[in-house]
Amino acid sequence: MKRLIPLLFAVLLTGCAGSGQIAYISPSILGxxxxxxxxxxxxxxxxxxAWNAMAEDELSRAGSALSRAMRISPTDxxxxxxxxxLRKEQGQYDQARELAGRALSLGPNxxxxxxxxxxxANLG
Structure with missing residues (x-):
């Protein structure tokens, strides 16, 4: 049940996004x-x-986990x-934009x- 509450919260926020877009929800918001x-x-x-580390505001630990994940699966x-x-949370907006663009280029679902x-869109 504890895992269902953040999911329901995310779904509710998604409905508030307007114009058919999904609201961006940070791990630090959801816990x-x-x-x-x-x-x-x-x-x-x-x-x-990494998600859990970001929710606990342990950004360096999140970065380490993500670096390992990137080495294991560079096309995920x-x-x-x-x-x-993570880069957005760290205030590195240009790098966040670049990484999101890379994710899009990899053909996500x-x-x-x-x-x-x-x-x-939320990065501006």
Missing amino acids: GGSPYSDRSDAVGTLLDQ PSVYYLMAQ HGLKRQLNAFL
């Missing part, structure tokens, strides 16, 4: 409830660790998206593509 906890591969574990758009979120476009 726990990583969307990557269902992945059973090594990259999924690292993404889950989810890795680049979460790294873009429809849902992730919508999230990336909303993220880029």
Whole structure:
């Protein structure tokens, strides 16, 4: 049930985004409830660790997990998206934009593509 609450919160915020876009939701806003906890591969574990570290404002730990995930799977758009979120949290907006663009170039699924476009729109 604890994992369901952040998901429901995200769905509610999505409805507030307007114009058919998904609202960008930062891990630090949601706290726990990583969307990557269902992945059973090594990259999924690292993404889950990074998400949780970001929620706890441990950005350096998140960066380490994401760097390892990127080395393991350099073509996974989810890795680049979460790294873009991390860079945004660190105030590195140009790098966040570049990483999100890289994630888009890797052919993400429809849902992730919508999230990336909303993220880029929120970067300005």
